[in-house]
Amino acid sequence: MWIKNLTVFLGSETFDWSAAELEERLDAHRCPPCGRQSPSSEGFVPPLKNDERMVVAAGSYFYLVHQEITRLLPGPVVKEELDARVEEIREREGRPVGRKERSELKDQITFELLPQAFTRSRRTGVLIDPQRRRVMVDCGSESRSEQVVSALRKALDSLPVTRPTAPSATTAAFAGWLRDPRGLPDGFTLGDRCEFKNGDGASVRITALDLGRDEILAHLEELAAVKVNLAWKDEIEFDLQQDFAIKRLKPLDLIQENLDGINAEDALDEMMARLELQGGTLRTLLDALFEYFEVKAESGPGAD
Structure with missing residues (x-):
């Protein structure tokens, strides 16, 4: 398994649950079957087939899966x-x-x-890093991620997390990186994709081009850079959005070699090894990004 997208939530309090406590809580909020007259149902399911455990503990990380079943009635x-x-x-x-x-x-x-309607199931992985008080939802949709966190909050009775905020505009930093990649934080390099937008909804997407070309930088005169493609060392590539959502996570040579070298006895051991490997990379990557932008969790309605 490989986490492909990240919507990160930051905790304002310590995550002090154990794997056993999480297991008990999620077990009480399993996803029920979708009734014949129900448009949908949601809850948590075991991350692995043929394995009833609700939480996979991998090193210092917890991994769980939310499921929503929807009846499709066009x-x-x-x-x-x-x-x-x-x-x-x-x-x-x-x-x-x-x-x-x-x-x-x-x-x-x-x-x-x-x-009579068919049903569709959507499974969404959640990686929790208690050491950094981060809840990372494997989803590129803000609304879907909020739905998953809301379900987790209900299962735990309380989950004081909010989306990250920064005192300075990310779009200004993105523009600075495009004009001069030497301004990137240590360990990061600029890739070959970006997106520009303005307040009226007009957008320009650039793919597979040198982002330093004059005709691309000219867009900064009228549009804001809202997404940039970055690489973290030789480990991982991704698209960073202005709201700190991360999409299109892809392992690079160093991580791919380690993934290919995993020699696990069963599916659980393999999942744990992959989670610990990717979790460690994501932790250091987010540490560097959040330090650069002075990111913090804000108190608000979503933190209750």
Whole structure:
């Protein structure tokens, strides 16, 4: 396994749970089957198939998996059936169908069709680093990550974490790195992808080009740099967004050699080895980034 995206949450208090305590809490909040009349269900599931443990403890890290099951009932299917019933009422009773009645018909159709709908499961990994008070969700979607953390908060009764903030604008730093990569923090090098945006939603994405070219830097006159591709030593490559979300994590030569060299006896041992290896790299990478930007966890509604 390999964590591909990271939405990081920072704790304002010590994470003092043990693996056994986490196991007990998550076991009480397992993902239930999606009922015939339920649009969705969510909870936690074992990270490994054929293994009932809810938490994998790898070195100083904990790994767990959130699952959401959703019934897929396409809107066009409901609309087609609704239009047919509305037309039937018009022809049979010779009267128009009002807004309230249409809404009631739509609810009735949804109730009738929902048990026949297919279900889709989405599994999202969560890596917890208690030493740094970080909860790292393997997801590129902010809303999905918030949903997972909310479920974890419910399971633990309290999880005082928030998204990281920095006193200085990340976009200004990104622009500075593009103009002069020597300004990057130690250990980081600039890659070949970036994205520019302005307040009106216009955007420009650059891929597989030398980011120091004049025609690319010219975009900084009117647009803000909101994402840059970086490499951390010879270990890992990723795209860093202005909100500190990390996407497209990819192992480089040094890490890939270590991954290929893992000789585990079973799936659990292999997962633990991979988690400990990637977790250690992510810890030092985030340490360097957060020190550079003076990142901290802010108190707020999400920390309760």
